Amino acid sequence: MKLQKTTEYSLRILIYMAKESEKIHTAKSILENLNISDKYLRRIMTQLTKFGFITSVQGKEGGYFFAKKLEDISIADVINAFEGLEKYSGCVLGFEECSDENPCAFHYKWKEFRSNLIKFLKTTNLSNIEVEQILKF
Amino acid sequence: MKLQKTTEYSLRILIYMAKESEKIHTAKSILENLNISDKYLRRIMTQLTKFGFITSVQGKEGGYFFAKKLEDISIADVINAFEGLEKYSGCVLGFEECSDENPCAFHYKWKEFRSNLIKFLKTTNLSNIEVEQILKF
DNA sequence: TCTATATGCTACTTGTTTGTAGTATTTAAT
DNA sequence: ATTAAATACTACAAACAAGTAGCATATAGA
Ligand code: SF4
Ligand code: SF4
Numbered sequence: 010m011k012l013q014k015t016t017e018y019s020l021r022i023l024i025y026m027a028k029e030s031e032k033i034h035t036a037k038s039i040l041e042n043l044n045i046s047d048k049y050l051r052r053i054m055t056q057l058t059k060f061g062f063i064t065s066v067q068g069k070e071g072g073y074f075f076a077k078k079l080e081d082i083s084i085a086d087v088i089n090a091f092e093g094l095e096k097y098s099g100c101v102l103g104f105e106e107c108s109d110e111n112p113c114a115f116h117y118k119w120k121e122f123r124s125n126l127i128k129f130l131k132t133t134n135l136s137n138i139e140v141e142q143i144l145k146f
Numbered sequence: 147m148k149l150q151k152t153t154e155y156s157l158r159i160l161i162y163m164a165k166e167s168e169k170i171h172t173a174k175s176i177l178e179n180l181n182i183s184d185k186y187l188r189r190i191m192t193q194l195t196k197f198g199f200i201t202s203v204q205g206k207e208g209g210y211f212f213a214k215k216l217e218d219i220s221i222a223d224v225i226n227a228f229e230g231l232e233k234y235s236g237c238v239l240g241f242e243e244c245s246d247e248n249p250c251a252f253h254y255k256w257k258e259f260r261s262n263l264i265k266f267l268k269t270t271n272l273s274n275i276e277v278e279q280i281l282k283f
Numbered sequence: 284t285c286t287a288t289a290t291g292c293t294a295c296t297t298g299t300t301t302g303t304a305g306t307a308t309t310t311a312a313t
Numbered sequence: 314a315t316t317a318a319a320t321a322c323t324a325c326a327a328a329c330a331a332g333t334a335g336c337a338t339a340t341a342g343a
Contacts, residue, residue: 010147010263011233014331017240024239024251035289048333055291068340071289096148103154114161114275122266126147129259138251151301172319185303192321205310206318 010126016091018045018053023062023087027079027135035072060090079136088130098127147263153228155182155190160199160224164216164272172209197227216273225267235264 012020021043026034036054040047054073058065064076075082088094100107101119109116149157158180163171173188182190191210195202201213212219225231237244238256246253 010238010260012238012240014240017238021239037289046332048335049331051290052292052332058290065290066340067290067338069286069288070341071339073290101147101149101154102158103149103151115270118266118270118275122263123147126259129255133252133255138255174319183302185305186301188320189302189322195320202320203310204308204320206316207311208309208319210320 010097012088013092015053015056016088018043018050019057019087019091020084022050022053022057023082023135024138026063026073026075027138030075030079030135033066033072033074038072056091062087062090080134083131083134085127085130086134094127094130097130098123147234149225150229152190152193153225155180155187156194156224156228157221158182159187159190159194160219160272161275163200163210163212164275167212167216167272170203170209170211175209193228199224199227217271220268220271222264222267223271231264231267234267235260 022039022045025039025043026032036047036051039045039054040050043050045053054063054065057063058073058076061076062082063073065071065073085094088097100113101115101123102113104113107113107116107120159176159182162176162180163169173184173191176182176191177184177187180187191200191202194200195210195213198213199219200210202208202210222231225234237250238252238260239250241250244250244253244257
């Protein structure tokens with residue numbers, strides 16, 4: 010499980026915002042807490058908006074707030090939006106298809122593992138994460 | 147878990163060679179079975195040789211054969227040689243450190259998962275893979 | 284209306300991975 | 314020695330990801 014930097018940052022941002030989920034967060038305030046460069050963060054915020062996770066408010070007093078309920082944003086949703094979940098739910102060895110009929114050498118060992126991973130990613134969302142325990146940003 | 151293409155290919159090659167582990171395999175014969183371009187495959191073979199997984203024999207009647215016992219080549223070893231295992235054993239969110247004292251929001255959910263993954267990669271090796279079941283290359 | 288404070292868009296730069304081309308080297312067999 | 318069949322090396326090209334820069338747009342409030 011190695012996510013792209015952009016996805017890592019997105020998750021960090023959303024988790025950070027979820028800590029005070031009612032508040033409107035500015036790019037500047039997020040910047041000061043997470044270690045992401047100004048312009049890069051900006052672009053990610055716009056993408057998060059386009060994907061419908063958050064809503065942006067332009068102009069003075071503007072910023073970003075959640076467009077959905079926290080429980081409706083799973084880790085899998087975020088990964089899927091930015092880079093596609095198939096990448097991780099697909100074959101570890103990069104084969105086209107994976108089935109019991111046409112197995113590779115990993116098949117029986119890997120199959121179970123992978124389904125656990127996907128289940129974990131789909132059921133873990135911004136509301137059932139241990140937000141209160143977060144020390145790290 | 148998304149490996150680099152080069153690592154995917156390396157694993158495929160080694161698994162393929164393990165099917166007839168005593169034989170000397172030529173790049174040409176591997177090429178015909180796995181779908182990797184000539185020059186790319188060649189480079190990977192040389193790397194596998196340098197990493198000590200296989201031994202190369204130059205000249206006519208040459209090719210590659212295993213330099214180690216199959217049980218001494220784990221998936222983790224291969225990943226580690228090509229791209230570093232830390233990439234996958236490290237933080238999903240890209241933080242520097244991961245500890246119980248300084249947890250992130252995923253910590254307790256993710257920790258167990260990750261240790262299972264690493265254990266799986268370290269204990270799965272070329273000898274305990276279901277080689278006889280392989281249909282796919 | 285003007286200004287300060289926000290986000291949005293487009294284009295570029297840099298770095299890494301993936302893939303390709305051409306040439307050199309090695310060695311068994313004749 | 315020559316040849317054929319193999320691997321090794323170096324450099325380049327293409328695709329993608331990561332990161333940066335500058336200008337455009339929106340809006341609350343003085
Ligand atoms: S079980 Fe085999 S074929 Fe299926 S995804 Fe895993 S490596 Fe690929
Ligand atoms: S538990 Fe948290 S800090 Fe540790 S590796 Fe996972 S995401 Fe990173």
